[in-house]
Amino acid sequence: MSDRTLPARPLSGFRLFGPATEVRMTVQQPATDTAGVAQLFLSHRTAMVRLAVLLVDDLHTAEDVVQDAYGKLYAGWDRLRDPDAAVGYLRTAVVNGCRSVLRRRRTARLFIPPRQVDVPAADTGMLLAEEHRGVLAALKRLPRRQREVLVLRFWSELSEAQIADALGISRGTVKSSASRGLTALSALLDTTEG
Amino acid sequence: MDTRRVEQRLREALAARADQVRPEDLRPAPVPPTPAARTAHRPHRFLLALAAPAALTVVLAITVGSWVLARQPSDGGPAPAYPPQAAGAPTSAEPDTAEPSIEVQGLPSESDTVAPVIVTAAPRTTTVPGTSRRATVPAFTVSGGTTDTADRIRRLLSKHVTGLVDGYRNRADLRTLQITAAAIEPWEDYLSVRLDTTDDFGGPHGTDTTTALVMDTRTGSPATAGDLFTDITAVDEIMRTALAGRPGPDRPTEIDELTMRSGTGIAPVWYPADDGLHWVLDECAHTPCVTGPAEAIVAWPELAAHLRP
Numbered sequence: 001m002s003d004r005t006l007p008a009r010p011l012s013g014f015r016l017f018g019p020a021t022e023v024r025m026t027v028q029q030p031a032t033d034t035a036g037v038a039q040l041f042l043s044h045r046t047a048m049v050r051l052a053v054l055l056v057d058d059l060h061t062a063e064d065v066v067q068d069a070y071g072k073l074y075a076g077w078d079r080l081r082d083p084d085a086a087v088g089y090l091r092t093a094v095v096n097g098c099r100s101v102l103r104r105r106r107t108a109r110l111f112i113p114p115r116q117v118d119v120p121a122a123d124t125g126m127l128l129a130e131e132h133r134g135v136l137a138a139l140k141r142l143p144r145r146q147r148e149v150l151v152l153r154f155w156s157e158l159s160e161a162q163i164a165d166a167l168g169i170s171r172g173t174v175k176s177s178a179s180r181g182l183t184a185l186s187a188l189l190d191t192t193e194g
Numbered sequence: 195m196d197t198r199r200v201e202q203r204l205r206e207a208l209a210a211r212a213d214q215v216r217p218e219d220l221r222p223a224p225v226p227p228t229p230a231a232r233t234a235h236r237p238h239r240f241l242l243a244l245a246a247p248a249a250l251t252v253v254l255a256i257t258v259g260s261w262v263l264a265r266q267p268s269d270g271g272p273a274p275a276y277p278p279q280a281a282g283a284p285t286s287a288e289p290d291t292a293e294p295s296i297e298v299q300g301l302p303s304e305s306d307t308v309a310p311v312i313v314t315a316a317p318r319t320t321t322v323p324g325t326s327r328r329a330t331v332p333a334f335t336v337s338g339g340t341t342d343t344a345d346r347i348r349r350l351l352s353k354h355v356t357g358l359v360d361g362y363r364n365r366a367d368l369r370t371l372q373i374t375a376a377a378i379e380p381w382e383d384y385l386s387v388r389l390d391t392t393d394d395f396g397g398p399h400g401t402d403t404t405t406a407l408v409m410d411t412r413t414g415s416p417a418t419a420g421d422l423f424t425d426i427t428a429v430d431e432i433m434r435t436a437l438a439g440r441p442g443p444d445r446p447t448e449i450d451e452l453t454m455r456s457g458t459g460i461a462p463v464w465y466p467a468d469d470g471l472h473w474v475l476d477e478c479a480h481t482p483c484v485t486g487p488a489e490a491i492v493a494w495p496e497l498a499a500h501l502r503p
Contacts, residue, residue, distance in 0.1 A: 049220060050212035059215060067223050068458075100451065103460060128210055135207035154201060155208035185204065186195045 040086055041070060048094050054151045055098035057140070065101060069093035091156070092166050095148060102144065138188035145169070146181030153178055309338040311347065311385060311411045315375035322371060324364035329371035331355050332389070339411060346414025351387060354407050358391055369394040376404070379467035384417055385409050386465035388472075404474045406465040419454035422466060425500045426455050432497065433462075433473045436490035449475075470494055 045066060052062030073090050128136070139147055145167070152163045153174075160178075164171045315332040322329050334351040336344045355373065362368050370393070377388040388406045395401075408417040423429045430453045438449055451460045452475065463474040470493040494501070 045223075046215065046217045046220065050215045053215050054208055054211060059219070060221075062215075063221055063223070100460065128207075128214070131203065132207040132210045135203050136211055139204070139207075150204060151208060154205045155212060182197055182200055182204075186197065186200045189200065189203075190195055 040073075040090070044087060044090065045070075048090060051091065051151070051156060052094050052098055054155055055095065055148065056101050057136075061101055062098075065097035066094055069097050088162070088165060092168075095152075095166060099144070134189065134192060135185070138185050138192065141188060142181050142184055145173075146177045146184065149174055149177040150181045150185070311339040311344065312337045313347070313351075313378050313385065313387070315378060315387075317374070320359065322359060322362045322365070322368060325362070325366055325368055327362075327368050327371065329359055329362070329373065331359060331373045332375040334375070334387075339414070343411065343414035347385070347409055347411070350407060350409055350414070350416060354387075354389070354405070358389065358405065362393065365395075367395050369396050377465075377467065379465065380411075381466040381468055383410060383412050384422070384466055385411050386467055386472075388463075388465055388474075404463050406463050406472075406474070408465050418456060419464070422502060423454075423497070423500045424502055426453070429471070429497055429500050430454060432492055433464075433471065433490055436492050437462075437473055437475060437488060467491075471497060 048066045048069065049059070049062050052065045053059055056062055056065065069090055072093055073086060077086075139150065142150070148167060149163055152158045152166060153160075158166065160171045160174045163174045167174070169177075314335045316335075317330050318333040319328045319330055321327070332355065334348065334355075336348045336351070338344065339347070358373055359371070362371055372392045374390050374392075375387060376390040377386070379386040379388070386406055386408050388404060391403045391405070393401050409415065410417045410421065419426045419429070433454075434449055434452055437452070452462045452473075454461065454464050463472075465472050470491045473490045475488045475490075
């Protein structure tokens with residue numbers, strides 16, 4: 001493996017949060033790349049789709065987001081110095097992709113207001129327990145950042161520092177978003193469940 | 195409710211939802227190749243194994259697509275929602291007394307014997323489906339071009355307006371809806387129709403949104419950015435810079451994600467016109483609302499290097 005360090009700059013076609021100087025990249029040999037790519041794909045794809053489902057609540061969209069995130073990551077793979085950091089980059093790309101999807105939905109809603117009929121998602125054949133549905137419905141009503149922080153904290157089990165890195169926000173913001181999110185969630189559940 | 199109890203319930207709910215996604219439920223997807231793998235010209239055995247079913251899928255899709263197209267009428271489009279003589283206006287529409295608001299003559303087609311496409315728009319009223327509200331919509335009249343081309347353009351316009359109105363179906367709280375043809379702009383072999391929509395649901399102010407339809411007057415088909423430009427990425431950057439440099443507030447944080455390339459990023463409303471390429475961005479749709487819609491226009495000479503011959 002070559003240790004030639006490239007100037008710090010974001011991955012091509014891959015938007016990173018936080019200061020660009022934190023990104024370090026080197027050139028790797030192709031043989032290592034191919035194996036690493038396949039390994040990363042096979043070992044993390046399901047988890048990334050699950051994360052995306054929790055953020056966009058739609059399996060097919062989640063799959064598309066994740067595939068796109070892998071594509072973007074691999075496009076800059078030869079400049080990735082630390083393969084161990086690839087999962088972090090991937091997670092950030094998935095969160096960003098989910099944000100884009102939600103923005104596009106919001107834009108679409110400006111043109112086409114949502115249908116009044118509540119159609120269940122195609123992947124919810126296996127029904128959730130009533131109490132889980134209540135919690136997820138309340139979660140969907142939270143502001144985007146609080147929702148993202150809570151998902152990364154309580155499903156991905158990330159630390160505050162990891163969440164801050166993934167979302168490009170400070171640890172203090174992570175802490176306050178989690179606190180406010182939990183408070184709001186509690187209030188919503190109290191309201192809906194009496 | 196106790197915070198620990200909320201955390202516990204949240205953990206359980208997220209886990210339950212995530213567990214609904216099983217690996218066997220995921221669509222088969224190939225491992226995206228790295229740049230190095232792409233240039234090595236030595237496909238990995240794993241990729242080769244995935245290539246065969248993918249190729250079969252493409253062949254099947256083309257076959258089925260051809261069969262479906264062959265069964266459709268020669269114009270290739272769906273049945274018109276409205277009578278062809280006045281695209282965009284429902285049969286029950288009552289014409290306003292106003293004269294046609296816009297009349298634009300498109301540029302001639304390649305054949306000199308074909309009359310140039312002419313599109314006119316006049317305001318009509320129609321009922322919003324599922325409500326008692328009346329909406330003002332443009333009714334388009336298309337003439338010139340070949341019969342097929344004019345029909346296709348008429349159907350595209352009809353479908354677009356119908357879709358906009360249908361988006362308000364069953365919205366009992368709708369108070370007023372007005373869709374106007376803000377511009378009908380010919381440029382080269384293309385014709386752009388910009389529609390401005392204003393709705394009012396009783397809030398402090400109505401909501402304005404813009405859509406645009408770009409059509410190829412030679413074929414009557416919708417045009418994509420790839421039809422106009424050789425390098426969409428370069429044009430995107432020029433337009434983003436123009437949009438960011440417009441007078442007003444700070445550069446929107448998400449502006450870097452705007453692209454005319456379909457299926458990626460955030461799509462701005464774009465259309466070519468005589469004075470240049472237009473980008474309209476409803477900032478309230480993408481970023482915290484600071485102003486109304488922003489528009490950038492870049493003259494053609496600045497984009498000349500990226501135009502398709």
